[in-house]
Amino acid sequence: MSSIKIELRQEDVNKIKEICTSFNNDPQELINILHSCQEHFGYLPAEVQEVISSETDVPVAQIYGVVTFYSFFTMTPKGKHPISICMGTACYVRGAEKVLEEFKKELNLQVGQTTKDGKFSLSNLRCVGACGLAPVVLIGDKTYGRVAPDDVKKIIKEYE
Amino acid sequence: MHLLVCGGTGCHASESDAILWNLRDELEAKGLSDKVQVILTGCFGFCEKGPIVKVMPDNTFYVQVKPDDAQAIVEEHIIKGRKITRLLYHDPKTKEPVGDSKHMGFFKKQLRIVLRNCGFINPENIDEYIARDGYEALGQVLSEMTPEQVIEIIKDSGHRGRGGAGFPTGFKWEIARRNKSDEKYVVCNADEGDPGAFMDRSVLEGDPHSVLEAMTICGYSIGASKGLIYVRAEYPLAIHRLQVAIRQAHEYGLLGKNILGTDFSFDISLRLGAGAFVCGEETALIHSMEGHRGEPTIKPPFPAESGYRGKPTNVNNVETFASIPVIILKGAEWYKRIGTEKSKGTKVFALAGKINNVGLIEVPMGTTLREVIFEIGGGIRNGKKFKAVQTGGPSGGCLTEKHLDVPIDFDNLVAAGSMMGSGGMIVMDEDDCMVSVAKYFLDFTVEESCGKCSPCRIGNKRLYELLNHICEGKGNVSDLDRLRNMSLVIKDTSLCGLGQTSPNPVLSTLDNFMDEYIAHVRDKKCPAGKCKDLMEYYIIPENCVGCTACARVCPVNAISGERKEIHYINPEVCIKCGACMEKCKFDAIIIR
Numbered sequence: 001m002s003s004i005k006i007e008l009r010q011e012d013v014n015k016i017k018e019i020c021t022s023f024n025n026d027p028q029e030l031i032n033i034l035h036s037c038q039e040h041f042g043y044l045p046a047e048v049q050e051v052i053s054s055e056t057d058v059p060v061a062q063i064y065g066v067v068t069f070y071s072f073f074t075m076t077p078k079g080k081h082p083i084s085i086c087m088g089t090a091c092y093v094r095g096a097e098k099v100l101e102e103f104k105k106e107l108n109l110q111v112g113q114t115t116k117d118g119k120f121s122l123s124n125l126r127c128v129g130a131c132g133l134a135p136v137v138l139i140g141d142k143t144y145g146r147v148a149p150d151d152v153k154k155i156i157k158e159y160e
Numbered sequence: 161m162h163l164l165v166c167g168g169t170g171c172h173a174s175e176s177d178a179i180l181w182n183l184r185d186e187l188e189a190k191g192l193s194d195k196v197q198v199i200l201t202g203c204f205g206f207c208e209k210g211p212i213v214k215v216m217p218d219n220t221f222y223v224q225v226k227p228d229d230a231q232a233i234v235e236e237h238i239i240k241g242r243k244i245t246r247l248l249y250h251d252p253k254t255k256e257p258v259g260d261s262k263h264m265g266f267f268k269k270q271l272r273i274v275l276r277n278c279g280f281i282n283p284e285n286i287d288e289y290i291a292r293d294g295y296e297a298l299g300q301v302l303s304e305m306t307p308e309q310v311i312e313i314i315k316d317s318g319h320r321g322r323g324g325a326g327f328p329t330g331f332k333w334e335i336a337r338r339n340k341s342d343e344k345y346v347v348c349n350a351d352e353g354d355p356g357a358f359m360d361r362s363v364l365e366g367d368p369h370s371v372l373e374a375m376t377i378c379g380y381s382i383g384a385s386k387g388l389i390y391v392r393a394e395y396p397l398a399i400h401r402l403q404v405a406i407r408q409a410h411e412y413g414l415l416g417k418n419i420l421g422t423d424f425s426f427d428i429s430l431r432l433g434a435g436a437f438v439c440g441e442e443t444a445l446i447h448s449m450e451g452h453r454g455e456p457t458i459k460p461p462f463p464a465e466s467g468y469r470g471k472p473t474n475v476n477n478v479e480t481f482a483s484i485p486v487i488i489l490k491g492a493e494w495y496k497r498i499g500t501e502k503s504k505g506t507k508v509f510a511l512a513g514k515i516n517n518v519g520l521i522e523v524p525m526g527t528t529l530r531e532v533i534f535e536i537g538g539g540i541r542n543g544k545k546f547k548a549v550q551t552g553g554p555s556g557g558c559l560t561e562k563h564l565d566v567p568i569d570f571d572n573l574v575a576a577g578s579m580m581g582s583g584g585m586i587v588m589d590e591d592d593c594m595v596s597v598a599k600y601f602l603d604f605t606v607e608e609s610c611g612k613c614s615p616c617r618i619g620n621k622r623l624y625e626l627l628n629h630i631c632e633g634k635g636n637v638s639d640l641d642r643l644r645n646m647s648l649v650i651k652d653t654s655l656c657g658l659g660q661t662s663p664n665p666v667l668s669t670l671d672n673f674m675d676e677y678i679a680h681v682r683d684k685k686c687p688a689g690k691c692k693d694l695m696e697y698y699i700i701p702e703n704c705v706g707c708t709a710c711a712r713v714c715p716v717n718a719i720s721g722e723r724k725e726i727h728y729i730n731p732e733v734c735i736k737c738g739a740c741m742e743k744c745k746f747d748a749i750i751i752r
Contacts, residue, residue, distance in 0.1 A: 028469075030451030031434055035393065058451070069453040069610070070434030072393050088355030089550065089586045090512030092600055126437070126604070128394055129358030131512035132170040132207025132519060143173035 008047050015040060016048060020055035027058045030066060034073055043077045071125075079114045079121030081159045083107075086136040088127030095148075096135040100124060102152040103137075119159070161196045161238065162216040164279065168203030168365055169358070169397055171211035175227055176200075179211055182230030187238070196238055199288075202366015204279035205520035206266055209249060214279070219260035222247040252516060252538060269536050271498070272522045273506045274359075274482045278366030283401050286408040289369040295414055297488035298373050301380055302422045307337060310381040314484070316492035318504035323349060323440075323477035324555065324581045325657070326503070326570035329484075332474060335464040336382040339472040344384035346375050347468060347475045349445060350391040350398070353437040354553030355604065357584030359508040360478035362520050364391070364398035367482065368405035372415065372428060374481035377488065379426040382474050387428035390445050393435065402430060437554075437608035441656050442467075442475040444610065455612045456656035477582070479508055499525035503569035513550075513586040514541045523568075530564040533587060544589035548672070552581030554601045554608075555661030557668025558594060577668045579661070593690035594673040595680050599627040601665035609658065616659030619650040623666060631691045635681040644670055689751045692736050696752055701726045703748035710740035710749060 019036045023029035033052060038044050044067050046060075053060040067073045085091075085100045104110065107120055114121040130136050133145025137155070144155060165171075165180045183198045204212050209223035213233065220243055222233065229247060236242050248257035249264055258264050272278075281288035289295070301310055315330025336344065348371060352360040364371065375387040391399055406428055409415040417425045431449045438444045439454040446468050448454035467473025483505060487495050499505050503525040509532065512518050516538030523532060529549060533539070540546050548558040557578035559566075566572050570580050588597065602624040611617045626643055629635050647663030647670075654660045670677060679685045686694040699710075699719075704726045711719040711727060718734040721727030729740070729749075741749040 026451075028449070028451045031448065032432060035432055035434065062452075065453055066451070070436050072433075072435035089553070089584070089600070090356040090518070092355075093513045093586060093588055093592060093597075125394065125435075126353070127355040127357070128169070129352070129361040130170045130173055130207075131356055131358060131510060132210060133173060134512065134518070136173075143169075145170075145173055 006045050006047055008051070012041070012048075013051055016051040017055055020052060025056050027056050030056065030058060030063065031070070034063075034067065038073060043074045045075060077114065077118070078123075080119050081139050082121045082123065084123050084125045084138040086126070086128055086130075086134070086138070087124040088131065088134075090127075090131035091135040094134040098149045099135050099137065099147050099152065102149040103156075106152055106156055120156075163196060163198045163233070163238075164201045164214040164216060165198060166202075166204050166210060166212040166214075166279065167200040167283075167397075168207070168210075168362060169395075170203070170207040172397065174211045176211040178227035179213060179225055179230060182227050183213075183233065186230050186234040190234060190239065192234070192238065199282045200284075201281060202278040202283050203362040203520060205275065205362070205522075206264075206517065207520065208516065208518040213247075214261065219262055221249055221258070221261040221264065223249045265538065266517050266519070266521070266536055269527065269531060270522055271506050271524050273486050273498075274363060274479050274508050275366070275520070275522045276486065277370065278362055278520075281367070283366050283368055284404045286369060286405070286412060286414075289367070293489060294369055294485075295373055295412075297485035298376055298414065299420060301377050301488060302420055302424055307381045307383065310377060310488070311337060313488060313492050314381075317487045317495040318492075318499075318502075319480070319483065319487060319495065320503060320570060321476060322479035322483075322507065322582070324552070324579065326580060329476065329480055332464065332476070333378060333381050335462070336384075336472050336474040339465055341472050343386070343469075343471045344382055345468045345471060345473040346378045346382065346384045346387040347442075347445070347449070347463075347473055348375055348387070348389040348481055349440065349442065349475055349477045350389055350395075351433045351440045351445060352392060352395075352478070352582060353440045353608075354555075354582050354584045356512045356586045357510045357553060357582045359510050359520055359583050361392075361395050361398050363478050363482050363508075364395070365401055368398075368401045369409065370482045370485055371402075371478055372405055372409055374484035375428060376415065376419065376426045377484055378474060378476070378481070380424055382472070384474070385425050385427070387426060388431055388449060388468065389428060390431045390433060390439070390449055392433045394433075399430065399432070406430075436610070437604075438610045438656070438658050441658060444656065445475065446473065453610070455610045456658075458655060479583070500567060500569045500572075502571055507568070507580070507583055509583045509585050511537050511585050511587070514544065514589040514592070515539070515587040516541055525569045526567040528565050528567055529559065532568070532585070533564070537587065540587065540589050544591065546587070547590050547592060548588045548594065548597075550578075550586040550588065550597070550665070551584065552579040552661075552664070553584050554604050555579060555657070555664055556581045556584075557664045558588075558597065558672060559668075560672045577671055578664070591688055591690070593631075593686050593688035594669045594676050595627060595631055595686075596688075596690050598665045598669045599624065599631060602627055602662070605658070605662040609662075613653075613655040613659060615650045615653040616655070616662065619646060619654075620659070620662050622646060623650070623663065627666070630677070630680050631686075632693045633680070633684045633691070637678070637681050639681060640670065640674075640677055695736060696731050697729050697734055697736060697738070697741065698750055698752050699727050699729055700748050700750060703746050705746055705748075707745070709743045709745070713739045713743045715739065 137144040213222040319329045320326040444454040444456040463473040706724040
């Protein structure tokens with residue numbers, strides 16, 4: 001599993017239990033439970049999965065299987081400002097690749113990595129459905145439309 | 161008087177909220193709050209020029225509105241009755257402003273059935289849906305019709321599922337009805353995974369009640385009391401509006417126990433996706449809803465026999481459901497008159513890519529690609545030449561100039577080597593390399609393959625590597641045969657729809673753009689100038705004045721030449737960054 005070892009505080013354990021209870025500890029609600037936990041912790045480390053396992057009686061291996069299957073779930077913490085570049089077809093034909101290259105260059109990051117100071121992480125996603133604004137970049141909840149490679153420096157500056 | 165402000169994802173991202181608040185503030189300041197209502201609606205479809213504000217009842221259509229324009233709209237339009245010319249849509253050909261939406265080329269050819277309420281009502285207010293005949297179909301069904309009669313109407317209307325494969329909706333319902341069980345389920349597939357397709361998102365954001373009403377009708381018809389909507393987690397606004405709609409429907413007694421005083425009970429809950437394209441396949445979707453990895457299983461058994469929790473389950477997509485209430489109200493005869501012989505009704509398409517009017521459109525089946533791309537879509541951006549249109553997402557194919565006059569329906573698109581899919585249409589121009597496009601889709605499939613069956617897991621990876629090889633200039637002519645053979649094997653032997661259709665982008669580009677593949681493998685050239693490894697930056701001696709600008713900007717000192725003399729790029733050293741070409745003021749540097 002993940003190489004990061006963390007120690008869960010009692011209040012964290014309680015929070016996970018509370019989330020599981022709100023879904024009746026129902027194994028069929030596993031994905032909704034994982035969504036809620038990731039919303040709370042920002043990611044899903046092995047320790048969190050272990051608590052969910054004991055609450056829902058789903059083997060931890062199976063939970064790990066689900067977490068790693070879906071691209072929405074992550075076992076490593078994301079940056080304070082997660083940057084996602086849309087790689088849907090509409091964005092792709094309007095130059096999203098060049099925008100991604102520029103972000104990689106500016107932040108000296110590869111896709112899936114987080115900066116050392118924990119400020120930015122970089123990922124690509126498939127279509128947010130805002131194709132009218134292609135190419136689209138998401139930083140946290142904010143959407144940037146019609147992004148050109150030249151805009152990248154300016155956008156990053158907003159968060160520094 | 162009403163001011164409608166678009167609250168779809170695109171316009172929302174361009175501060176349409178701020179426009180809404182500013183308009184309300186301005187009206188308040190002028191004492192007009194009780195005379196003019198400002199309503200946040202769903203998507204108008206004209207995403208290219210968002211954010212959009214529409215003035216009703218005169219249909220004035222303001223585009224690219226900024227929050228600061230609120231004052232002008234209130235003072236000029238509302239108070240003085242003068243349209244604000246600079247905010248009107250300008251016809252790209254005549255350059256003249258168009259006074260109202262009815263005269264815009266974008267809307268003229270459209271027929272809106274599924275999108276009937278998008279852009280007209282506030283999706284978070286059930287009363288507005290009811291005012292436009294909402295829940296009337298449900299009332300009729302529950303009070304006057306037997307389940308068999310409902311299914312008969314849907315069958316008679318010839319409606320086919322809009323999720324991609326085009327299976328007749330009425331028959332699907334009938335099979336689910338026939339299978340006896342103590343519990344059955346209605347599932348709405350809102351896992352819109354095709355990149356570049358956003359019709360389901362717009363319906364859920366703009367008219368969520370139409371889906372709830374149709375699911376309830378379906379529940380009554382097949383004998384189910386529980387509905388589930390599987391919606392992508394990437395669509396937070398759609399999720400929010402669905403939650404609001406479900407709550408309101410409960411308050412009005414349109415969901416829950418004893419709907420409208422009858423003994424029929426039905427409830428709907430949400431299940432969130434978590435970013436897996438394969439979950440659009442119905443068996444994978446059901447596994448995902450049960451909390452498992454979204455891996456498909458062999459059919460039969462079909463979900464209609466054994467689906468969610470092993471019970472008979474009817475799965476339809478969002479657009480399918482959204483057309484049901486209208487069919488019930490207006491009748492099968494009316495619906496049958498729209499469309500082609502084997503594909504009835506309308507289809508929503510998401511136009512995107514290198515097209516002037518990016519947006520969401522709805523046209524009768526049988527409309528030609530030419531009408532969609534050049535009349536509604538306004539043609540190709542920046543006056544470039546049309547090259548191809550990709551339909552059906554990663555499962556579809558690329559159609560060319562010669563297909564432009566094909567009437568669009570399920571069967572014609574398949575015959576032309578593509579498919580309807582969910583309705584994404586990505587337009588490409590002369591600058592797009594079709595080998596790279598095929599590679600792009602294979603990259604997508606490789607990432608999204610669930611890994612369960614080997615033809616899809618390994619075969620697509622090999623296809624991708626081969627395409628990459630070709631784009632890097634390392635391919636040879638025999639690779640093209642290998643591409644085709646491997647594609648056919650993957651198609652024949654994969655377990656689910658994802659694998660069976662994943663080679664389509666390769667096969668259709670091989671069929672339609674063979675010359676481009678040949679150029680890549682034999683001449684080691686990329687005609688569109690997209691494949692980095694196959695291009696060379698070159699200085700045209702006649703145009704070079706020796707200003708040294710290019711040599712100074714080159715990061716690797718690949719350019720040599722004295723001041724006022726012709727410069728030269730050393731291809732061995734050049735890293736093809738393009739900086740010199742951007743810098744040159746004399747158009748002396750080209751890619752060849």
